Amino acid sequence: MTTRADCEALDASDPLAMIRDLFTLPDGVIYLDGNSLGALPKHVPERMREVVEEQWGVDRIRSWNVHRWIDLPYRVGDRIGALIGAEPGSVVAADTTSINVYKAVDAARRLRPDRRAIVTDTSNFPTDVYVMRGIADASGLELKLVDPSAVLESINETVAVVALTEVDYRTGRRHDMAAITAAAHDAGAVVVWDLAHSVGAFPVGVADAGADFAVGCGYKYLNGGPGAPAFIYVAPRHQSSFRNPITGWFGHAAPFEFSLEFVPAEGIARARVGTPHVLGLVALDAALDVFDGLGLDVVRAKSLALTDLFMDLVEEWAGDIEVATPKEHERRGSQVSLRHDHAFPMVQALIARGVVGDFRIPDIARFGFAPLYVRYVDVWDAAVAIREVVASGEWRDPRFAARSTVT
């Protein structure tokens, strides 16, 4: 039997408590949407002020050299690489996740020109599926969209590429990256992992798993800010054969020679396209400071404890709500999703109480537990709020019924 006092005690002994202090966390809000937009690290505004007022405003074009804007995509890439178990020089921060999926899957299918299918699953984030559909249609491949439980059995020697998101954005179910990668390789397929809901939330080992390519998002658990640049990983063994479908100047061996002939760069630079988004990269770079010296095992342990506690409390207090997230630790990301026929107005009623989660079609109320700044008392208070919203029926208030564009 847990009490709120127990939660306070857990927070008091939390090795990540000092990390929470690094974030701007307005009073009166329990923010459980860090899996959609990570909270603001307190030092980021000053870094943004510097890049805008001093670097852009004063040093202007010289900043590419003197403030090393030119290196940002690699510097940020390597810092993200350290969080996903990537080899140095194998990650670059650039563009959006969707565009990086396009680059990675298109490059992957070219490695297996004799094969005719791309496998993904119905739990993948829609943009990944859309991008793959476009690639499949343009290249005459079949897109096999299978149930997440049927991924392994769908991999065979007709398959060129297996492209999956590790953690299901709706349910928080986590795939077994190592097992699927090994099975795909046994069948001769190339594997692309989308780590949007993984990176920064728990340890990932792309190199250990033998992943071929990976992509991910800068604005969720990395706290890089709204629309932060994304990243792409290309395993070192593939870098010299990587064929980026979008052959822009920053993927050129010598962009500032302005030759008219395209000579692809060596290394991860080949996965780049155009001029880096400096403002977004500086925010993301600053945000990554929070991870300096942090053990991701500690982060994972807290994430599991928070999500365990939340699932236990919800099941105890709100019995008619189904927990959609797997109980097994190894099958779970860092979110808990609840299934409820009235999930949309329920989420709105919770937001009105200051408990910010989000809704995902058709019936999912989604709560992200960013372990760097969510406390055990937040879990308790959020579960209390859910209990009260369900018991009171306050979600039936008509003001919670209106669907907004983005939730």
Added chain:
Amino acid sequence: MTTRADCEALDASDPLAMIRDLFTLPDGVIYLDGNSLGALPKHVPERMREVVEEQWGVDRIRSWNVHRWIDLPYRVGDRIGALIGAEPGSVVAADTTSINVYKAVDAARRLRPDRRAIVTDTSNFPTDVYVMRGIADASGLELKLVDPSAVLESINETVAVVALTEVDYRTGRRHDMAAITAAAHDAGAVVVWDLAHSVGAFPVGVADAGADFAVGCGYKYLNGGPGAPAFIYVAPRHQSSFRNPITGWFGHAAPFEFSLEFVPAEGIARARVGTPHVLGLVALDAALDVFDGLGLDVVRAKSLALTDLFMDLVEEWAGDIEVATPKEHERRGSQVSLRHDHAFPMVQALIARGVVGDFRIPDIARFGFAPLYVRYVDVWDAAVAIREVVASGEWRDPRFAARSTVT
């Protein structure tokens, strides 16, 4: 015979003088590189502070709705559209110029599946050429890379796409957009214009010229900040058939329905891909305030006066330097390029004197005259500096010889 006093008088009566006051312009520097990175408008830092500290920091995920982040790509797109003579709803701000070239040229060639060539010219910015080379190789088309003077004669009924940059990044030579577009249409080809060195510097009329597609850059004459989002124009008549090769969720008819089937959006949304880069878009949106109520004819008149004056002074004072930019007004952008065997150290010696231009391979010293903040006295003083650098031979100093990565 012009004097510095004449220049002061011209500045005193300059209708754009009050616009200059809107920019951060550090003392002791004559900034003639706004064609590479536009100067910082003074009010941008406060807007960035708001989006970072208040919108991201406090309102967080709700900001997509309450601060209308979700509309930024269209709002910024329409503001840019007004500067290039585009129909409302035909421009969106997104991604990088290179990626937008990829979308536009790939969509364009699909409109003429029976044809076999893409025409561009050797004055095009290399990234455009690289991207087109990639598209040509992937789709079995021929890329015809012709001399800029030979564009018209190279257009025939085998040509699917003519894709050009209006203003040559090296020489500042301007193509005749209307004539080339008309000739291409006569031959049944589709035309893509890159307006990187046009937008914000002078009036552009994409709709009047009948352009099919256009792209451009946010960080040059639009002053949107380093790596600002780029833009793409799709003529209304092509929007329903536009086929974006990168089918991401923001190009979907209903991205927040999270359907697994890709249904392309109506309108310019179809040219989008992933999550918008909010921080970069907010900076660009703020920077565009400078153009509110500004007549681009006035901007153009000043640009021509500045560049006329600069060419005259350089020719008078530094006779061995060749002016590479055309004298005819209608064939000129808003920069003046000088050709000199020692252009690189000459540019470095000028920078050391506080006159910031840049170098472009092999022998071009490039000076951008952003009419919103460059004064007539700046032109005078820059020309004096060039005269002195040439006369003194100070560019021979070894410290000016080292090539940096980005110049």
